[in-house]
Amino acid sequence: MNRILGLLLSLIVVLTTPMIHAEETPAELVKSTTALVLDRVQRDKIILEANPKEMLNLVSEYIFPFFDFHIISKWVLGKAWVSADDESRAIFIDQFRKLLVRTYATALLQFSDQTIEYPEVDQKTGSRAVVVKQVINTPNMKAIPIVYRLYQKAGAWKVFDVSVDSVSLVKTYRASFGSLIADKGLDGLIEILQEKNAGFSR
Numbered sequence: 368m369n370r371i372l373g374l375l376l377s378l379i380v381v382l383t384t385p386m387i388h389a390e391e392t393p394a395e396l397v398k399s400t401t402a403l404v405l406d407r408v409q410r411d412k413i414i415l416e417a418n419p420k421e422m423l424n425l426v427s428e429y430i431f432p433f434f435d436f437h438i439i440s441k442w443v444l445g446k447a448w449v450s451a452d453d454e455s456r457a458i459f460i461d462q463f464r465k466l467l468v469r470t471y472a473t474a475l476l477q478f479s480d481q482t483i484e485y486p487e488v489d490q491k492t493g494s495r496a497v498v499v500k501q502v503i504n505t506p507n508m509k510a511i512p513i514v515y516r517l518y519q520k521a522g523a524w525k526v527f528d529v530s531v532d533s534v535s536l537v538k539t540y541r542a543s544f545g546s547l548i549a550d551k552g553l554d555g556l557i558e559i560l561q562e563k564n565a566g567f568s569r
């Protein structure tokens with residue numbers, strides 16, 4: 368599961384760059400930014416590997432504006448979100464986002480030698496939601512389908528889930544965190560996330 372999750376997070380890069388024009392469709396956004404961002408990471412790979420904080424800063428700059436962490440966190444926590452107060456929700460969103468950035472930064476450096484195909488875009492007329500598909504081809508490995516789910520919020524496209532080989536980011540974390548919440552409660556989960564994130568920053 369960790370391998371799939373790492374790959375999932377490493378591929379989120381295609382939607383996370385500030386160089387986006389409002390007139391671009393989600394599919395155009397994916398195609399135009401993939402080469403740009405991956406080229407940057409591969410070009411500066413040695414520098415980024417030697418400077419973890421620089422990698423975190425790069426990820427933070429690219430990922431934060433285009434993912435709806437509020438919605439993602441709400442779906443990941445499920446019933447625990449409903450019963451949580453505003454302060455606990457805010458702390459969880461912050462720590463969960465840091466966890467994704469940390470995991471993503473590590474996985475992104477492993478991305479190399481892949482080629483990317485773009486199947487058709489699935490969007491119903493008048494719908495705010497859209498599905499953007501990719502197929503990642505790696506030498507001597509099975510092709511991996513990627514599905515990005517986005518919706519329009521205030522005129523901007525926001526990612527609310529990503530699936531790699533039918534493994535959903537939201538569902539994966541919901542299952543993982545659900546067992547921890549059942550055992551330790553939401554406060555216990557938050558403490559675990561805080562410890563993991565603090566350990567990485569040291």
